[in-house]
Amino acid sequence: MAKINLSHTSPYFERQFDKLPGHLKKIATRKILLFENNPFHPSLNTHKLKGALSLYWAFYITKAYRVMLRFLDNNEVIYYDIDTHDIYE
Structure with missing residues (x-):
């Protein structure tokens, strides 16, 4: 994927x-x-969420903290949450 615009x-x-x-x-x-320069950089572990959160993606800030986001059209994103792994609950 290209750089986030x-x-x-x-x-x-x-x-x-x-x-x-x-x-x-x-x-x-x-x-x-x-993330904005290389959304799938290996250190970020960017991944699509499942179940009720299947419209969202997440990437690692640290081992404990995540950012939850959605990809929009034209290489745009919206960041929804930043928190511990509890972000998924």
């Missing part, structure tokens, strides 16, 4: 991002930039 964030994503500790905000920012 445009990204959007949900209000919930923004609130969750603001709650992250400072060191995780820095890591998250780096990983989001990596």
Whole structure:
């Protein structure tokens, strides 16, 4: 997949991002930039979710933290959530 042309964030994503500790905000920012340049970089483990969340994708920020998103048309994405693995519940 090509580079992401445009990204959007949900209000919930923004609130969750603001709650992250400072060191995780820095890591998250780096990983989001990596995702936007190479959505399927191996270190991100980008994967499609299943079941009730089958319209969404996720990638790793750390071993414990994930970003949940949807791919839109024209290489655009919207970030919905950033949280621990509990994001899927």
